[in-house]
Amino acid sequence: MGRITTIGFDADDxxxxxxxxxxxxxxxxxxxxxxxxxxxxxxxxxxxxxxRNIGHYGFGVKGFTLSMIETAIEISxxxxxxxxxxxxxxxxxxxxxxxxxxxxxxxxxVEALARSHRLVLITKGDLLDQERKLAQSGLGxxxxxxxxxxxxxxxxxxxIFAAHxxxxxxxxxxxxxxxxDVLPMIGxxxxxxxxxxxxxxxxxxADAPRDEPRFHEIxxxxxxxRLVERLEGDEREIDRE
Numbered sequence: 001m002g003r004i005t006t007i008g009f010d011a012d013d014x015x016x017x018x019x020x021x022x023x024x025x026x027x028x029x030x031x032x033x034x035x036x037x038x039x040x041x042x043x044x045x046x047x048x049x050x051x052r053n054i055g056h057y058g059f060g061v062k063g064f065t066l067s068m069i070e071t072a073i074e075i076s077x078x079x080x081x082x083x084x085x086x087x088x089x090x091x092x093x094x095x096x097x098x099x100x101x102x103x104x105x106x107x108x109x110v111e112a113l114a115r116s117h118r119l120v121l122i123t124k125g126d127l128l129d130q131e132r133k134l135a136q137s138g139l140g141x142x143x144x145x146x147x148x149x150x151x152x153x154x155x156x157x158x159x160i161f162a163a164h165x166x167x168x169x170x171x172x173x174x175x176x177x178x179x180x181d182v183l184p185m186i187g188x189x190x191x192x193x194x195x196x197x198x199x200x201x202x203x204x205x206a207d208a209p210r211d212e213p214r215f216h217e218i219x220x221x222x223x224x225x226r227l228v229e230r231l232e233g234d235e236r237e238i239d240r241e
Contacts, residue, residue, distance in 0.1 A: 004191065004232055006165025007113055008157075009143075010175030011123035011130060013197040014221075015106045016137055021098045022064060023199055025091045029068050032084050036076045046071045047202055054203070058150055060125035065092030096129055100136040105222035107139065112225045114142040120164045121146045122157075122173070124180070152180040157188040172231075174224060179206040186214050191231065195221060 012018035030042050037045070049067040057063030068088050072080045113119060121143045123130050130148050134140050145164040149156055161171040168188035174195060175181025182192035183206055194208065194217045209215045218227055 003170055004117065004172050004228060005170045006118040006120060006161055006172075007228070008120045008122045008160065008171060008173040008185070009110065010173075010177065010181045011121055011133065012125065013176045013199070014103070014174060014181070014195055015110070015139065016103060016133065017101045018133075019197060019199040019201060021095050022201070025064075025095055026068070028091055029072070029088055032087060033072055033075055033080070036080070042071065042075065045075055049074075051203060058124070058126075061092055061095045061129055062126050065089065065095075068092070096126075096132075100133050102137060102139075103221065105220045105224070109221040109224045110139050110142050113228065117228075118144045118165050120144060120160060122152070122160060123148055124150065124152060152177075152184055154184045154187040157185050157190065161188070161190065172228065174221075176200070177204040178208055179204045182206075182215065183209065186212055190214065191216065193218060193224065193227065195219075195224075 009015060026046070030039055033042055046067060049070045050064065053063055053067050053070070057066055065088065068091075069085055072084060072088060110119065119142060121134065121139075123146075125148065127148050134146065140146070145160075147160050147164075149160075157168050157171070157173065161168040165171055168185065168190040170190075171185070171188075172191040172193060173181055173185035174193040176195050176197040178194055182194050185192040186209060191214045194215070196217075196219070208217070216227060216231075218224060
């Protein structure tokens with residue numbers, strides 16, 4: 001294992017709350033569609049629409065809104081009123097205006113690690129929405145680079161950590177998604193730090209690589225700086241041997 005020179009941070013539900021707004025909006029839309037289907041079927045149909053549409057619309061609020069509209073049309077067999085479609089669109093626009101609330105320890109972790117490491121924000125989602133949230137968070141000036149990507153796979157981490165650091169082998173990625181933040185970063189040769197969020201999205205679920213030495217899990221970002229310090233201490237011990 002190499003030293004850690006560059007640290008990547010996921011944004012949504014790692015640095016600030018996000019999924020809660022998706023859940024609240026989803027429940028509002030399900031209430032609108034209650035005359036056409038029960039909630040369990042609505043959840044199944046919406047998740048299926050999101051899975052189909054990721055390749056077309058990408059991640060984020062806009063794709064979610066279009067998937068909700070598609071679900072409304074399908075579940076009602078085309079009978080859903082235009083007024084309901086308008087309300088779904090309004091709910092999507094409201095999501096694009098929600099205020100930013102940092103997660104516990106996020107600001108302190110970013111500020112502390114920015115003093116000693118190169119920091120890169122690596123996030124999926126709508127470009128304008130992610131730029132808005134980063135600006136409102138107040139964390140932007142502490143990042144050396146920002147990468148808003150369409151997906152997070154091994155080649156993406158290879159490219160980003162080579163461009164903004166000394167390669168993935170000397171990098172660490174922090175995030176709440178096992179599938180997108182942790183596993184592909186480990187696959188690229190770096191460290192993956194999993195920080196569980198209060199709410200998750202089924203399409204981001206994956207099993208943890210418990211036997212992988214580059215996998216780490218912390219409860220909150222409050223302990224991230226200590227984890228990095230410990231990992232770097234371990235590397236110094238290896239170098240002296």
